[in-house]
Amino acid sequence: MKKTLILISLLLNIGGSLYAQILECGTKEQNEITQRQNPDALKKRNEFEIFTKKFVHDLRKNKNVKNNALATNYIIPVVFHIYGTTQSGKSVTYDKIVNALNAVNNDFNGLNDDFNSVEPFFQPRRATLNIQFRLAKIDPNGGNTTGVVFHTTKNGYGNGGGYDDQIAADAWDNKKYVNVYIQNDLYNQNIYNNSGVAWYPDINMTNRNTARIVFNGAYLLGNTDKEFSSTLTHEFGHFFNLIHTFEDGCTGTDQVDDTPKEDAKHALSCTPGTNCDGDKVNIENYMGYNGARGCYKMFTRGQVDRMIAAMQHEARITLWQNSNLLATGVYDNQLASIIAPLSLYKENINNNGTFSQINELSLTAGKTFSLSSGKLIQGTHYTLTNFPQGLNPIITINSNSKATLTLEGSAQNHQTNHNILASIQFLPAAFSGGTNNLISDKLNIKFEFIDPYGIFLAKGQPNWMATPSQTWLFFNTEKGDDTSYGFWLFETDKYKLETYGKRLICNPNTRNISRLTKGTEINGSSNFTAPGAYPNQLDIINPSYNDWRGQIGYIGYEYKIDGNTCYGYFKVEPVSGSEGYRITEYAYNTQPGAPIKAGEKDLQSLTSPSNLTSAINNNTIVLNWIDKNTTEDGFYLEKSTNGGTYQLIASLPPNTYTYSDKLINVGITYKYRISAYKGTEKSSYSNETIITAPSDYVDYCKVSAKNTYEYIKSIKLSSFTNTSGADYEGYGNYVSKTISLKSGEQVTTVLTPGFNPSASDEAWTIWIDYNDNKQFENSEIVLKTSLTNKEYTGTFSIPLTAKGTFRMRIIMRYNDISNIPCGYINDGEIEDYTVQIQEQNTTLETPYAYLNGGISKNGFYALWNKVPNASKYEVQLNTSGTWYTVGTSTSYYLYVAKPGSSTQFQFRVKALNSTGESNWSTPVNVTLPLSGPINTKESKFIIAPNPATDQVTFSIPESISNDSRIEIYNNLGQLVRITQQMENYSIQNLPRGTYQVKLISKEKVEDSKHLFLK
Missing domain, CATH: 2.70.50.30 (Coagulation Factor XIII, subunit A, domain 1)
Incomplete structure (x- = not known):
C-alpha cells in the first residue's frame, strides 16, 4: 500500500494548481494498479495483444476476416453517472451530456469540423470508425431512462483500487452498457483539474462491474473549449484499447505502427515538430496530449484497426450485439420514450422520510399524453409497484408532451434497509393512442434512505499502528464516501497519518496534527487542515513537533457522507513496550454538520469474556467462552472446588476460547470464571459456570x-x-x-x-x-x-x-x-x-466422465467435466467386480496407470467438496492396447470438458508448455481468440457452435481439435 500511496501522490503533484486546466490522464498508472491487484489481468492483456496483432494483420490482408468488418456500423449503449451537478463552478446537465456524447461521435466518425485540416503529412493516415455511442433508453430493470443518472456528490472513482464496491453498486451491467462516471475530483485528493481516466478491456473488471471511464465534469463540452473537451474522446479511445501515443517516451510503444514516437514532454502543443528520431509528431492525434491545446483532429488507420480488434474482446463484444441493442433501447431511434431526468431519489437531509426532488417528464417522437392539463390518476393512468408506504407520486400535466413528477407525504419506514426499487407503470389511458410505439411504459425510481443519525463508536484493529517494524499500514473506517487511511512511519521519528485528501484538525499554520484532550468539541469552526502532496502528509510526530510523544490523545477528522461534511475522532496511544503509535478506537457523528466531542464514546479497553460454559467428557471438564476483545495479551482462568476460594489454574494465550480441565474427581462440584488481561490491566470476570462430576458417572475405562x-x-x-x-x-x-x-x-x-x-x-x-x-x-x-x-x-x-x-x-x-x-x-x-x-450429501451435480485419446499400453487419462462448487474429484476403477479408489484430482483429468495385468476395465468419477458430494458418474469402459511400443504420435493435446458451456482447460505436452499458445477459429475460419491461459479459460461470451482449436508452438501448429460449445 505504501507504493500505491507514493504513486498516486506523485500523480497529483504533477497535476498542477487547483484550478489550472490540464490534461492529466491517469490511464497507464491506474491500469497498472489494477493489474498488480489481479496479476491474471496482465497475463490476459498480453494474450489479447497477440490476438490484436494477428487480427489487424488479417484485417488488412482481408484474410480470415469478412469484408464487412470495416463497414460494420457499431452501436454502443452508454450510461453516464453524474456525481454533483456543479463541478469546479461549472454545471453538469443532461443537455451537456448529450452534446458531449455527440461530439465524441463526431470525433470517431471524422465529422469534427477540423477533420479536413489535418496536417498534409498525416492526412493519408487519417481513419474513422463507423460507431455511434448512444445514451441508453432502457435501464437494467426494463424502464425508460435518459441514460444519465444523477447521484449525490462523490469522488475517487478514478483510483485503481479502494472504491470497487461503490463503483459496482452504482454500475449498470458492464456487459450491456459503457459506464461513464462524471466526478470533479477523480482521485478524491482535493485536486480538481485531472481530466479523465479509463480502463482497457478486462473481463475480470467487466464481470465485477468495475469497467469504466471516469471524467471531470468541468471539462465537458460547454464547460471548456471544444478541443480540450475532446479529452472525453481520448478516454473512449482508452476504453477500446488505445494507448497513449507517447507511452513510455522515445523507447515506448502504443502498439500501433502508424503513430510516430513522442518524447512524453508534450512541449510542441499545436506547433508541428519532430520527435526523438527526427520524425514528425502527430500532434493532432486524440491519444496524445499536444492536441488538447487546440488541435485534436484525428485517429490513424492503425488506431482504428486496433479498436475494431478490441470490439472482439470478450469484455466488449457483448456491447454491440443486436440483442443487447434491443435490450438497452438503442437499436431503433424511431420509438418514443418517456424522458425522466431523475431516476435516483435520495431522502432529504432532515432524515424524516421526505423527498423534495422535482422530475420534469417529457415525451419524444411525437408521443402525447391523453390530457393537456390536470393530474394523472392512479388506477386510471398508472399503477405503482414497491412504492414506500406513506409516499404518493403526483404527476401534473403541463402540456400534452410534458409533465412534472413530485412526491407527497413521508415514508413510514426510512432506514437504509428499506432502500427499494419502485416503478410507475403507465396504462394505455395515459397516452393518446395508448402505449403503442413506446419503448417502455415504465419508469423505475430507486429510493435511497438514510439511517437515523447518531454518534457511533468502533474499535481499532490490533494492527492499526505504525512502528519501526511495521512502517506502513493501510486501513478503512466503517463509514464515509472515502474510508481509506494510512498509518505511516515516513522516516525515523516522523509519524504521519495519510488521509487521501481528507482534513484533520492541526495546529494553526502547520501540518502538525493537534493532540486533542478528552471533551474537546470537533465542529465546523475547528482548524481543519488538508494534507499537501507527497511527502507532505499530516504529521503526528516529527523532530520539531513533540506534543504526541509518549502521550495518549485524540485526532479530530472530517469526512463526508453522500458529499455532506461530518465529524469524528481517532483515539491514539503509544504502542506498549515499543516505539510507535496505534489507533485503539474511533467514533463518528453521522449527522451532517453536527459536532462530536473527543472521547465522548470511549470504550473500556478490555471487555470481559462472555458465555462461559462447562461440560464433562471422559473425566475431563471442557470449558468454552466467547472472546470479546482483539487486543488482549491473554486470559486468566480461575477455579473453585466445593465452594472454596478461587485459584488461578491457567494463564492462556490471546484469542483462546476453550480449555480442558483433567484434574477432577467424581462427586466434586467445581466453579470456573475467566478474565482477559493486557499488560497490567485486567477485565472484569465472565459469568460463573458450575458443574458437578456425578458419583454414578459412567465413563470410558481409564x-x-x-x-x-x-x-x-x-x-x-x-x-x-x-x-x-x-x-x-x-x-x-x-x-x-x-x-x-x-x-x-x-x-x-x-x-x-x-x-x-x-x-x-x-x-x-x-x-x-x-x-x-x-x-x-x-x-x-x-x-x-x-x-x-x-x-x-x-x-x-x-x-x-x-x-x-x-x-x-x-x-x-x-x-x-x-x-x-x-x-x-x-x-x-x-x-x-x-x-x-x-449421511452422504449428494447435492453436487454429477460429473460426466469420458475418454478423449490419451490411452497407451501403460495407462490412460480419465476425463470429466467440472461441476459447480466441486473442490476435487475422486476416481475409481472396477477391474474384477469391485470398485476401488485410484486417486483424486482438483482438475478435470487424472492419469491412471495400468492396473496390474488388466487391459479391460471401467472407471467412474464423483465430485466432492467440504460439505457434500455427487453421485458416481456413469461408468466408462476402457480397453488398453496390447503390449508393444507406445504410439509416440498419439495426441497429448486434450480439451476438457468437450462439449463445454462456460470454460475449458487445455492439457498440452510438457515439452512445449513454456512456449505455446492456443488459437480458436470459428466455422468461417476466422480467428476469434488467442490465449496462453491453459486452465479454466472462459468461453462464455463466444456464440454456441463448433470451433477449431489449434495448439501453436514456435509458430508451428502442433495439434488441433474441435471444440463444441453448447
Whole structure:
C-alpha cells in the first residue's frame, strides 16, 4: 500500500494548481494498479495483444476476416453517472451530456469540423470508425431512462483500487452498457483539474462491474473549449484499447505502427515538430496530449484497426450485439420514450422520510399524453409497484408532451434497509393512442434512505499502528464516501497519518496534527487542515513537533457522507513496550454538520469474556467462552472446588476460547470464571459456570502407558490430521477434536509412530463406539494391523447405516497384537477422539466422465467435466467386480496407470467438496492396447470438458508448455481468440457452435481439435 500511496501522490503533484486546466490522464498508472491487484489481468492483456496483432494483420490482408468488418456500423449503449451537478463552478446537465456524447461521435466518425485540416503529412493516415455511442433508453430493470443518472456528490472513482464496491453498486451491467462516471475530483485528493481516466478491456473488471471511464465534469463540452473537451474522446479511445501515443517516451510503444514516437514532454502543443528520431509528431492525434491545446483532429488507420480488434474482446463484444441493442433501447431511434431526468431519489437531509426532488417528464417522437392539463390518476393512468408506504407520486400535466413528477407525504419506514426499487407503470389511458410505439411504459425510481443519525463508536484493529517494524499500514473506517487511511512511519521519528485528501484538525499554520484532550468539541469552526502532496502528509510526530510523544490523545477528522461534511475522532496511544503509535478506537457523528466531542464514546479497553460454559467428557471438564476483545495479551482462568476460594489454574494465550480441565474427581462440584488481561490491566470476570462430576458417572475405562521408547507421532484420517507426540502418562485426550466422516466412506488412514531411540515393531487398533455404551467392543474394531516398524497406510469402511457422534480410541502397542482397550500398556500409547459421521450429501451435480485419446499400453487419462462448487474429484476403477479408489484430482483429468495385468476395465468419477458430494458418474469402459511400443504420435493435446458451456482447460505436452499458445477459429475460419491461459479459460461470451482449436508452438501448429460449445 505504501507504493500505491507514493504513486498516486506523485500523480497529483504533477497535476498542477487547483484550478489550472490540464490534461492529466491517469490511464497507464491506474491500469497498472489494477493489474498488480489481479496479476491474471496482465497475463490476459498480453494474450489479447497477440490476438490484436494477428487480427489487424488479417484485417488488412482481408484474410480470415469478412469484408464487412470495416463497414460494420457499431452501436454502443452508454450510461453516464453524474456525481454533483456543479463541478469546479461549472454545471453538469443532461443537455451537456448529450452534446458531449455527440461530439465524441463526431470525433470517431471524422465529422469534427477540423477533420479536413489535418496536417498534409498525416492526412493519408487519417481513419474513422463507423460507431455511434448512444445514451441508453432502457435501464437494467426494463424502464425508460435518459441514460444519465444523477447521484449525490462523490469522488475517487478514478483510483485503481479502494472504491470497487461503490463503483459496482452504482454500475449498470458492464456487459450491456459503457459506464461513464462524471466526478470533479477523480482521485478524491482535493485536486480538481485531472481530466479523465479509463480502463482497457478486462473481463475480470467487466464481470465485477468495475469497467469504466471516469471524467471531470468541468471539462465537458460547454464547460471548456471544444478541443480540450475532446479529452472525453481520448478516454473512449482508452476504453477500446488505445494507448497513449507517447507511452513510455522515445523507447515506448502504443502498439500501433502508424503513430510516430513522442518524447512524453508534450512541449510542441499545436506547433508541428519532430520527435526523438527526427520524425514528425502527430500532434493532432486524440491519444496524445499536444492536441488538447487546440488541435485534436484525428485517429490513424492503425488506431482504428486496433479498436475494431478490441470490439472482439470478450469484455466488449457483448456491447454491440443486436440483442443487447434491443435490450438497452438503442437499436431503433424511431420509438418514443418517456424522458425522466431523475431516476435516483435520495431522502432529504432532515432524515424524516421526505423527498423534495422535482422530475420534469417529457415525451419524444411525437408521443402525447391523453390530457393537456390536470393530474394523472392512479388506477386510471398508472399503477405503482414497491412504492414506500406513506409516499404518493403526483404527476401534473403541463402540456400534452410534458409533465412534472413530485412526491407527497413521508415514508413510514426510512432506514437504509428499506432502500427499494419502485416503478410507475403507465396504462394505455395515459397516452393518446395508448402505449403503442413506446419503448417502455415504465419508469423505475430507486429510493435511497438514510439511517437515523447518531454518534457511533468502533474499535481499532490490533494492527492499526505504525512502528519501526511495521512502517506502513493501510486501513478503512466503517463509514464515509472515502474510508481509506494510512498509518505511516515516513522516516525515523516522523509519524504521519495519510488521509487521501481528507482534513484533520492541526495546529494553526502547520501540518502538525493537534493532540486533542478528552471533551474537546470537533465542529465546523475547528482548524481543519488538508494534507499537501507527497511527502507532505499530516504529521503526528516529527523532530520539531513533540506534543504526541509518549502521550495518549485524540485526532479530530472530517469526512463526508453522500458529499455532506461530518465529524469524528481517532483515539491514539503509544504502542506498549515499543516505539510507535496505534489507533485503539474511533467514533463518528453521522449527522451532517453536527459536532462530536473527543472521547465522548470511549470504550473500556478490555471487555470481559462472555458465555462461559462447562461440560464433562471422559473425566475431563471442557470449558468454552466467547472472546470479546482483539487486543488482549491473554486470559486468566480461575477455579473453585466445593465452594472454596478461587485459584488461578491457567494463564492462556490471546484469542483462546476453550480449555480442558483433567484434574477432577467424581462427586466434586467445581466453579470456573475467566478474565482477559493486557499488560497490567485486567477485565472484569465472565459469568460463573458450575458443574458437578456425578458419583454414578459412567465413563470410558481409564488407560495409561509407558511411552518412553515409542509413541503416536501423528494420525491422518480422511482430511483430518493431528500431530501429537508423546502425551503425559501415555494417554492423549483429544475428544475436543472432531473427525468428520461420511456414511459409507472408505477412510484413508495414515498412522505414524515416533521412536526413541530406534524403530521397533508396533501393532495398531482403532475402535469406534457405535452403540455409545461407553465400552470398546471387539465388534467395534474398524482397523487392526499386524506388527510393523514403519508408518502404516491403509483404509477402513464406515457402515452405510452409521450416523451420529461417537468416541474413537486408537492404541499402538509394542510387540503385542491383542485387542484390549483398557488398562495399562507396558510400551505404547493411547489417543481418544470424537468422530462425527454424517449421511452422504449428494447435492453436487454429477460429473460426466469420458475418454478423449490419451490411452497407451501403460495407462490412460480419465476425463470429466467440472461441476459447480466441486473442490476435487475422486476416481475409481472396477477391474474384477469391485470398485476401488485410484486417486483424486482438483482438475478435470487424472492419469491412471495400468492396473496390474488388466487391459479391460471401467472407471467412474464423483465430485466432492467440504460439505457434500455427487453421485458416481456413469461408468466408462476402457480397453488398453496390447503390449508393444507406445504410439509416440498419439495426441497429448486434450480439451476438457468437450462439449463445454462456460470454460475449458487445455492439457498440452510438457515439452512445449513454456512456449505455446492456443488459437480458436470459428466455422468461417476466422480467428476469434488467442490465449496462453491453459486452465479454466472462459468461453462464455463466444456464440454456441463448433470451433477449431489449434495448439501453436514456435509458430508451428502442433495439434488441433474441435471444440463444441453448447
